Amino acid sequence: MQRELNRIARDTNHFLKRFIKKQKKSKLIIPMQYGLFSGGKKIRSKILIDIGSLFKINYKSLIIIGSAVECIHAYSLIHDDLPCMDNDSLRRGKASTHIKFGESTAVLAGNSLLTMAFEILSHKDFNVNEKIKIDLINKISESSGHLGIAGGQYLDLSYEHKKVSKRKVVEMEIKKTGKLFSFCCAAPLIIKNKSKKEIKKFEDIGAQIGLLFQVADDLIDHKGSFLIAGKKTGKDKKRGKATLISLLGYKNTIKYANDLIIKINDKTKKYGKRSQNLFKTLNYILYRNKWKKITNF
Numbered sequence: 001m002q003r004e005l006n007r008i009a010r011d012t013n014h015f016l017k018r019f020i021k022k023q024k025k026s027k028l029i030i031p032m033q034y035g036l037f038s039g040g041k042k043i044r045s046k047i048l049i050d051i052g053s054l055f056k057i058n059y060k061s062l063i064i065i066g067s068a069v070e071c072i073h074a075y076s077l078i079h080d081d082l083p084c085m086d087n088d089s090l091r092r093g094k095a096s097t098h099i100k101f102g103e104s105t106a107v108l109a110g111n112s113l114l115t116m117a118f119e120i121l122s123h124k125d126f127n128v129n130e131k132i133k134i135d136l137i138n139k140i141s142e143s144s145g146h147l148g149i150a151g152g153q154y155l156d157l158s159y160e161h162k163k164v165s166k167r168k169v170v171e172m173e174i175k176k177t178g179k180l181f182s183f184c185c186a187a188p189l190i191i192k193n194k195s196k197k198e199i200k201k202f203e204d205i206g207a208q209i210g211l212l213f214q215v216a217d218d219l220i221d222h223k224g225s226f227l228i229a230g231k232k233t234g235k236d237k238k239r240g241k242a243t244l245i246s247l248l249g250y251k252n253t254i255k256y257a258n259d260l261i262i263k264i265n266d267k268t269k270k271y272g273k274r275s276q277n278l279f280k281t282l283n284y285i286l287y288r289n290k291w292k293k294i295t296n297f
Contacts, residue, residue: 019067038091073180142183149180162242219254
Protein backbone atom coordinates (compact mmCIF):
# COMPACT_ATOMS: atom_id res chain seq x y z
CA MET A 1 0.00 0.00 0.00
CA GLN A 2 2.72 2.47 0.97
CA ARG A 3 4.61 1.82 -2.27
CA GLU A 4 1.48 2.58 -4.30
CA LEU A 5 0.77 5.74 -2.30
CA ASN A 6 4.37 6.87 -2.80
CA ARG A 7 4.07 6.32 -6.56
CA ILE A 8 0.86 8.35 -6.75
CA ALA A 9 2.38 11.12 -4.61
CA ARG A 10 5.50 11.22 -6.80
CA ASP A 11 3.53 11.37 -10.06
CA THR A 12 1.04 13.93 -8.72
CA ASN A 13 3.76 16.18 -7.33
CA HIS A 14 5.72 15.90 -10.57
CA PHE A 15 2.70 17.04 -12.58
CA LEU A 16 1.95 19.91 -10.19
CA LYS A 17 5.53 21.17 -10.14
CA ARG A 18 5.63 21.20 -13.94
CA PHE A 19 2.24 22.95 -14.09
CA ILE A 20 3.32 25.64 -11.63
CA LYS A 21 6.66 26.11 -13.38
CA LYS A 22 4.86 27.01 -16.62
CA GLN A 23 2.84 29.75 -14.92
CA LYS A 24 3.84 33.39 -14.59
CA LYS A 25 5.68 34.04 -11.33
CA SER A 26 4.02 35.77 -8.37
CA LYS A 27 4.78 36.36 -4.70
CA LEU A 28 2.12 33.80 -3.76
CA ILE A 29 3.80 30.86 -5.50
CA ILE A 30 6.09 30.08 -2.53
CA PRO A 31 3.31 29.90 0.12
CA MET A 32 1.15 27.99 -2.36
CA GLN A 33 3.90 25.42 -2.84
CA TYR A 34 4.49 25.26 0.91
CA GLY A 35 0.86 24.28 1.51
CA LEU A 36 0.66 22.01 -1.54
CA PHE A 37 3.89 20.05 -1.09
CA SER A 38 3.81 19.65 2.68
CA GLY A 39 3.49 15.86 2.55
CA GLY A 40 0.24 13.96 2.93
CA LYS A 41 -0.68 10.47 1.84
CA LYS A 42 -2.68 11.39 -1.30
CA ILE A 43 -5.58 9.19 -0.15
CA ARG A 44 -8.08 11.10 -2.28
CA SER A 45 -5.99 10.53 -5.39
CA LYS A 46 -5.63 6.86 -4.44
CA ILE A 47 -9.43 6.49 -4.21
CA LEU A 48 -9.76 8.25 -7.57
CA ILE A 49 -7.32 5.78 -9.14
CA ASP A 50 -9.00 2.80 -7.43
CA ILE A 51 -12.38 3.80 -8.88
CA GLY A 52 -10.78 4.70 -12.21
CA SER A 53 -9.36 1.18 -12.45
CA LEU A 54 -12.90 -0.22 -12.24
CA PHE A 55 -13.67 1.60 -15.50
CA LYS A 56 -10.21 1.27 -17.11
CA ILE A 57 -9.49 5.02 -17.13
CA ASN A 58 -6.06 6.13 -18.38
CA TYR A 59 -3.65 6.59 -15.44
CA LYS A 60 -2.28 9.90 -16.77
CA SER A 61 -5.80 11.39 -16.92
CA LEU A 62 -6.42 10.28 -13.34
CA ILE A 63 -3.17 11.93 -12.18
CA ILE A 64 -4.27 15.21 -13.79
CA ILE A 65 -7.67 15.03 -12.05
CA GLY A 66 -5.98 13.96 -8.82
CA SER A 67 -3.68 16.99 -9.03
CA ALA A 68 -6.73 19.25 -9.13
CA VAL A 69 -8.16 17.38 -6.14
CA GLU A 70 -4.92 17.85 -4.18
CA CYS A 71 -5.05 21.60 -4.87
CA ILE A 72 -8.58 21.72 -3.43
CA HIS A 73 -7.51 19.63 -0.45
CA ALA A 74 -4.46 21.84 0.22
CA TYR A 75 -6.60 24.98 0.05
CA SER A 76 -9.03 23.51 2.57
CA LEU A 77 -6.24 22.57 5.00
CA ILE A 78 -4.59 25.99 4.80
CA HIS A 79 -7.91 27.65 5.65
CA ASP A 80 -8.83 25.00 8.22
CA ASP A 81 -5.67 25.78 10.23
CA LEU A 82 -6.38 29.53 10.46
CA PRO A 83 -6.98 31.07 13.91
CA CYS A 84 -10.58 31.91 12.95
CA MET A 85 -11.17 28.25 12.06
CA ASP A 86 -9.50 25.35 13.94
CA ASN A 87 -6.45 27.40 14.98
CA ASP A 88 -3.79 24.74 14.36
CA SER A 89 -0.18 25.90 14.37
CA LEU A 90 1.12 22.59 12.99
CA ARG A 91 0.22 20.64 9.87
CA ARG A 92 1.94 17.36 9.03
CA GLY A 93 4.64 18.06 11.58
CA LYS A 94 5.51 21.50 10.16
CA ALA A 95 4.40 25.05 10.89
CA SER A 96 1.00 25.75 9.32
CA THR A 97 0.99 28.08 6.32
CA HIS A 98 -0.36 31.04 8.32
CA ILE A 99 2.36 30.59 10.95
CA LYS A 100 5.05 30.51 8.26
CA PHE A 101 3.77 33.34 6.05
CA GLY A 102 1.07 35.21 7.98
CA GLU A 103 -2.72 34.93 7.99
CA SER A 104 -3.54 37.14 5.02
CA THR A 105 -0.96 35.42 2.82
CA ALA A 106 -2.30 32.01 3.87
CA VAL A 107 -5.85 32.99 2.89
CA LEU A 108 -4.69 34.24 -0.51
CA ALA A 109 -2.48 31.19 -1.11
CA GLY A 110 -5.43 28.93 -0.29
CA ASN A 111 -7.71 30.88 -2.63
CA SER A 112 -5.10 30.62 -5.39
CA LEU A 113 -4.83 26.84 -4.98
CA LEU A 114 -8.61 26.57 -5.20
CA THR A 115 -8.68 28.39 -8.52
CA MET A 116 -5.61 26.52 -9.80
CA ALA A 117 -7.67 23.31 -9.59
CA PHE A 118 -10.03 24.77 -12.20
CA GLU A 119 -7.07 25.82 -14.36
CA ILE A 120 -5.78 22.23 -14.33
CA LEU A 121 -9.10 20.71 -15.35
CA SER A 122 -9.68 23.28 -18.11
CA HIS A 123 -6.13 23.12 -19.51
CA LYS A 124 -5.55 22.13 -23.14
CA ASP A 125 -3.13 19.36 -22.06
CA PHE A 126 -5.99 17.54 -20.30
CA ASN A 127 -7.06 15.45 -23.28
CA VAL A 128 -10.82 15.02 -22.81
CA ASN A 129 -13.65 16.77 -24.62
CA GLU A 130 -14.94 20.16 -23.51
CA LYS A 131 -18.25 18.89 -22.14
CA ILE A 132 -16.47 16.45 -19.84
CA LYS A 133 -14.16 19.24 -18.65
CA ILE A 134 -17.18 21.43 -17.85
CA ASP A 135 -18.92 18.57 -16.02
CA LEU A 136 -15.78 17.84 -13.96
CA ILE A 137 -15.28 21.51 -13.08
CA ASN A 138 -18.94 21.84 -12.12
CA LYS A 139 -18.75 18.78 -9.89
CA ILE A 140 -15.48 19.74 -8.16
CA SER A 141 -16.80 23.30 -7.64
CA GLU A 142 -19.87 21.88 -5.93
CA SER A 143 -17.68 19.73 -3.68
CA SER A 144 -15.64 22.77 -2.58
CA GLY A 145 -18.25 25.44 -1.90
CA HIS A 146 -21.26 25.92 0.36
CA LEU A 147 -22.65 22.48 -0.53
CA GLY A 148 -19.32 20.83 0.25
CA ILE A 149 -16.11 21.70 2.12
CA ALA A 150 -17.01 25.32 2.97
CA GLY A 151 -20.52 24.40 4.08
CA GLY A 152 -19.23 21.51 6.17
CA GLN A 153 -16.62 23.71 7.83
CA TYR A 154 -19.33 26.23 8.68
CA LEU A 155 -21.41 23.52 10.35
CA ASP A 156 -18.35 22.12 12.15
CA LEU A 157 -17.63 25.51 13.73
CA SER A 158 -21.28 26.26 14.51
CA TYR A 159 -21.77 22.89 16.29
CA GLU A 160 -18.95 23.42 18.80
CA HIS A 161 -20.09 23.01 22.45
CA LYS A 162 -23.61 22.11 21.30
CA LYS A 163 -25.70 18.97 21.55
CA VAL A 164 -26.05 17.77 17.96
CA SER A 165 -27.90 14.74 16.59
CA LYS A 166 -26.13 11.86 14.86
CA ARG A 167 -27.88 12.76 11.60
CA LYS A 168 -26.52 16.30 11.71
CA VAL A 169 -23.00 15.14 12.57
CA VAL A 170 -23.03 12.72 9.63
CA GLU A 171 -24.39 15.44 7.32
CA MET A 172 -21.64 17.83 8.48
CA GLU A 173 -18.84 15.29 8.03
CA ILE A 174 -20.06 14.27 4.57
CA LYS A 175 -20.04 17.92 3.49
CA LYS A 176 -16.71 18.75 5.10
CA THR A 177 -14.84 15.62 3.99
CA GLY A 178 -17.12 13.36 1.99
CA LYS A 179 -17.95 15.67 -0.91
CA LEU A 180 -14.40 15.76 -2.28
CA PHE A 181 -14.29 11.97 -2.07
CA SER A 182 -17.64 11.96 -3.88
CA PHE A 183 -16.01 13.88 -6.70
CA CYS A 184 -13.11 11.39 -6.79
CA CYS A 185 -15.58 8.53 -7.18
CA ALA A 186 -17.78 10.33 -9.73
CA ALA A 187 -15.00 11.67 -11.98
CA PRO A 188 -14.18 8.33 -13.70
CA LEU A 189 -17.87 7.83 -14.53
CA ILE A 190 -18.13 11.38 -15.89
CA ILE A 191 -15.18 10.63 -18.20
CA LYS A 192 -16.92 7.44 -19.35
CA ASN A 193 -20.21 9.32 -20.01
CA LYS A 194 -22.12 7.13 -17.59
CA SER A 195 -25.74 7.89 -16.70
CA LYS A 196 -26.71 10.36 -13.96
CA LYS A 197 -28.04 7.41 -11.94
CA GLU A 198 -24.70 5.59 -12.09
CA ILE A 199 -22.78 8.77 -11.26
CA LYS A 200 -25.05 9.39 -8.26
CA LYS A 201 -24.44 5.85 -7.04
CA PHE A 202 -20.69 6.42 -6.98
CA GLU A 203 -21.08 9.87 -5.47
CA ASP A 204 -22.89 8.17 -2.58
CA ILE A 205 -20.07 5.62 -2.29
CA GLY A 206 -17.62 8.52 -2.19
CA ALA A 207 -19.63 10.20 0.57
CA GLN A 208 -19.37 7.02 2.64
CA ILE A 209 -15.62 6.80 1.99
CA GLY A 210 -15.23 10.43 3.07
CA LEU A 211 -17.25 9.74 6.20
CA LEU A 212 -14.98 6.78 6.91
CA PHE A 213 -11.92 9.00 6.45
CA GLN A 214 -13.30 11.66 8.81
CA VAL A 215 -14.20 9.05 11.44
CA ALA A 216 -10.66 7.63 11.18
CA ASP A 217 -9.24 11.15 11.64
CA ASP A 218 -11.45 11.66 14.69
CA LEU A 219 -10.26 8.35 16.14
CA ILE A 220 -6.64 9.43 15.63
CA ASP A 221 -7.34 12.74 17.36
CA HIS A 222 -9.03 10.85 20.22
CA LYS A 223 -6.35 8.22 20.90
CA GLY A 224 -3.69 8.58 18.23
CA SER A 225 -0.18 9.98 18.44
CA PHE A 226 1.46 13.17 17.19
CA LEU A 227 3.57 11.07 14.80
CA ILE A 228 0.46 9.80 13.00
CA ALA A 229 -1.59 13.00 13.14
CA GLY A 230 1.28 15.39 12.41
CA LYS A 231 -0.23 17.81 14.93
CA LYS A 232 -1.40 17.89 18.53
CA THR A 233 -4.11 15.34 19.30
CA GLY A 234 -7.03 15.55 21.72
CA LYS A 235 -8.14 18.92 20.34
CA ASP A 236 -11.64 17.81 19.31
CA LYS A 237 -12.67 17.14 22.91
CA LYS A 238 -11.11 20.37 24.18
CA ARG A 239 -12.94 22.42 21.55
CA GLY A 240 -16.24 20.62 22.10
CA LYS A 241 -16.35 19.34 18.53
CA ALA A 242 -19.43 17.44 17.41
CA THR A 243 -18.12 14.01 16.37
CA LEU A 244 -19.48 10.49 16.21
CA ILE A 245 -17.08 9.59 19.05
CA SER A 246 -18.75 12.18 21.29
CA LEU A 247 -22.13 10.60 20.49
CA LEU A 248 -21.39 6.88 20.16
CA GLY A 249 -18.25 6.40 22.22
CA TYR A 250 -14.87 5.14 21.07
CA LYS A 251 -15.63 1.41 20.58
CA ASN A 252 -19.00 1.96 18.92
CA THR A 253 -17.41 4.46 16.53
CA ILE A 254 -14.86 1.85 15.44
CA LYS A 255 -17.76 -0.56 14.83
CA TYR A 256 -19.57 2.16 12.86
CA ALA A 257 -16.47 2.60 10.69
CA ASN A 258 -16.12 -1.17 10.16
CA ASP A 259 -19.77 -1.29 9.06
CA LEU A 260 -19.07 1.50 6.56
CA ILE A 261 -16.28 -0.56 4.98
CA ILE A 262 -18.60 -3.55 4.67
CA LYS A 263 -21.34 -1.41 3.04
CA ILE A 264 -18.91 0.14 0.55
CA ASN A 265 -17.45 -3.28 -0.28
CA ASP A 266 -20.94 -4.69 -0.89
CA LYS A 267 -21.62 -1.91 -3.41
CA THR A 268 -18.41 -2.48 -5.39
CA LYS A 269 -17.68 -6.22 -5.10
CA LYS A 270 -19.50 -6.92 -8.37
CA TYR A 271 -16.37 -5.58 -10.10
CA GLY A 272 -14.48 -8.61 -8.79
CA LYS A 273 -10.70 -8.49 -8.47
CA ARG A 274 -10.60 -4.92 -9.76
CA SER A 275 -12.30 -3.78 -6.54
CA GLN A 276 -9.68 -5.35 -4.26
CA ASN A 277 -7.44 -2.29 -4.42
CA LEU A 278 -10.31 -0.13 -3.19
CA PHE A 279 -10.99 -2.51 -0.32
CA LYS A 280 -7.32 -2.42 0.69
CA THR A 281 -7.36 1.39 0.62
CA LEU A 282 -10.44 1.48 2.85
CA ASN A 283 -8.69 -0.78 5.35
CA TYR A 284 -5.63 1.45 5.24
CA ILE A 285 -7.73 4.56 5.89
CA LEU A 286 -9.18 3.13 9.07
CA TYR A 287 -6.29 1.05 10.36
CA ARG A 288 -3.30 3.30 9.77
CA ASN A 289 -3.42 3.85 13.53
CA LYS A 290 -3.26 0.06 14.02
CA TRP A 291 -6.80 -0.77 15.05
CA LYS A 292 -7.97 -4.36 14.50
CA LYS A 293 -8.88 -4.74 10.85
CA ILE A 294 -11.36 -6.67 8.75
CA THR A 295 -9.67 -9.45 6.80
CA ASN A 296 -12.54 -11.06 4.89
CA PHE A 297 -12.97 -9.88 1.31
